[in-house]
Structures are given as C-alpha cells and as structure tokens.
Amino acid sequence: MARKRTVAFSRNAVNLFFHLLTRCNLNCHHCYINPAQHGNQTLPLETVRRWLAAFQARSHETNLVLLGGEPTLHPDLAPIIHLAREMDFGSVTVDTNGYLFNDILERVTPADLDYLSFSLDGPTPTVNDPLRGQGSFQACVDGIRKAVSRGFTTSLIYTVSRANIDHLDRMGPLLEDLGVERFFIQVIGLRGKSAGPPQALGAGSTGQVSREQWMQVVPRVAERIADAGLTVVYPKVFLAPGEAFACAGRVAENYFVFPNGRVYRCPLCEDYPLHSLVFEDDQLSATPKINEADLFELAIPEGCVMNRLVQPGNIDYGPGGRPLYPIACCLLKEEVRRT
Helix, strand or coil, rough: CCCCCCCCCCCCCCEEEEEEEEECCCCCCCCCCCHHHHHHEECHHHHHHHHEEEHHHHHHHHHEEEECCCHHCCCCCCCCCCHHCCCCEEEEEEEECCCCEEEEEEEECCCHHHHHHHECCCCCCCHHHHHHHHHHHHHHHHHHHHHHCCCHHHHHHHEECCHHHHHHHHHHHHHHHHHHEEEEEEEECHHHHHCCCCCCCCCCCCCCCHHHHHHHHHHHHHHHHCCCCCCECCCCCCCCCCCCCCCHHHHCCCEEHHHHHHHHCCCCCCCCCCCCEEEEECEEEEEECCCCHHHHHHCCCCCHHHHHCCCCHHHEECCCECCEEEEEEECEEEEECCC
C-alpha cells in the first residue's frame, strides 16, 4: 500500500495552509490566530472554491491543509474536502482539535482525506488541559480512536513550551496505543496569544524553551519515537555555529491563506500586515513593497530575519557582538523515519 502524503517541510515542497475560519471552541494559550490581522469570517463554500482555484495550476504538487480556528466547525467542510479532491490537490489534510463537529467522519471517507491531524500538548489531561482547555485531552483521544477505527490515517501535533517539554518523552506509548502514524513536534512562536502576556506556558514571558533544553530533549525523543515505527518531524530551530541557513521563502513554496484575504509566505509575519499576496475580489495579487518577500532576500548572521525581528530572545551573542549560532527557518524541518 502506497504511503499517503501530507504537508512537507522540505526544500522544493509546495504547501497551502488554508484557514477556512478563525472561530474555535477552545481557547489555547499558545494559539497563533489573531483576528485583528486574520479576520473573523467563515468563508463561504463558493469563496473557498474561487480561492482554491488560484492555486489549481500546480494542485497535483501541492499539499493542502484545511485548518482554522477549528475547521470541523465549518458547516461545509465535507464539500470543501470533496472539492479539493476534484481539483486534484496532491494531498488533503485537516488539522483538528479532535472534537470533530458536524459529524465530519460520517460525511467523508478515508479515500477523501490523506490525513486527519490532531493537536495534543501533553500525554495526560493534567499536562494538556491547562494549555488547551478542560476536557480537551479526552475529546482529542476519543476523536483519534474513532478516526483510526474507521480507517483514517492520523497524525498528531505537539507544541513544545516550558509547560510541557518535560513530558514530551512520555508521548511515545500514547502515540503507539492510539495508532497515530506521524508525529509533528512544533516550536512555539511569538505570534497570536503567545506574543501577549504570559498565561500558562511556564516560567518567563514567552513559554519558549532554551536552546539547551531543546537540543537535549527534542532530537533524542524524536529518534526514540521513530524507533517505534512512527515518522517524526521537528524543527531544528538552532543551527550549529557556521551551519548554512536556508529560508523556505527562497527554496520552497508555502502559502498561508486567512479569511480576510491575506496570504502570507512566512508564519512569523502573521501578526503584521507584511503579507506578500492578497485576495481582492477573489483575485490573487501581489502586495506593494515592503512586504515579507523583501525580507527573504536579506542575509544576516542570525539566520532567520523574522526571528531576529520578532523573537530575538532565543539568540545568544558572543563578546564581539556576533551571534553564537544562527536560527533555522521554521518551515524547513528534520524528518526521522525508519525504513
């Protein structure tokens, strides 16, 4: 049986992250959605059809991810999935918190969808629920079990913060028990709620873990979980001193579409009107300079330009003022898979 495709964080990848709405039933402390910058609309089916058509020329190469907010709150998610299949997108994934509203599993089949990707930020309710909401752990686990029992291929996203990094190594047995096939480990970025006042993300103002914590924990856990047969994807975050930096804005194609029509190429730009593309009257066009695309061309010793601008606290400098290491692009990730 051929391995199903989903989002790819690598050179030459083409990914379309399509936010159908920004509304959600949860109130996660690290949510990146910013209604002031992204809108609060729920896109009608016909608008989704016209906007997807703007990317149809290369649809067979493109990994489409339908997300929100919570995409299963969209009453037309099933027709949108069917539409994406008709438009021949290379893969179709839905990112969900696991509540699976509108009987979505009754309205689509595993043949319609390559992956159902769930979000969980701890191996137990005690770890997860303070970050994502009371009852969210059980709802997500129940949703995964239901999806797997019906033949859907599933993945799971874990956003690492100071509040849960010490529990990452406990995720392996849970992932195996649930039958999840891919595990995405994410780094928390300073956008949306995590860019505001601290809530429940751990000591400090951002919840971001230190370089030492990340490097000691994440690669080791990724290798161990991959040994159990899962594919594990994680951002490198911290490059070695002298290691070459590459920007996905130059070596891959990623598009982040929001309900207000903004289309970004870099997620770290999403709290600012730096989008390089926009839908106006259902037509996709480039925005005037200066926008994120202009920043992709800059070369600085710190690596990622947007990281240096919006979250410079994860960079350490030597006595001469030079950074001790560059920061990697968050859209170019490591993948660990045992053949």
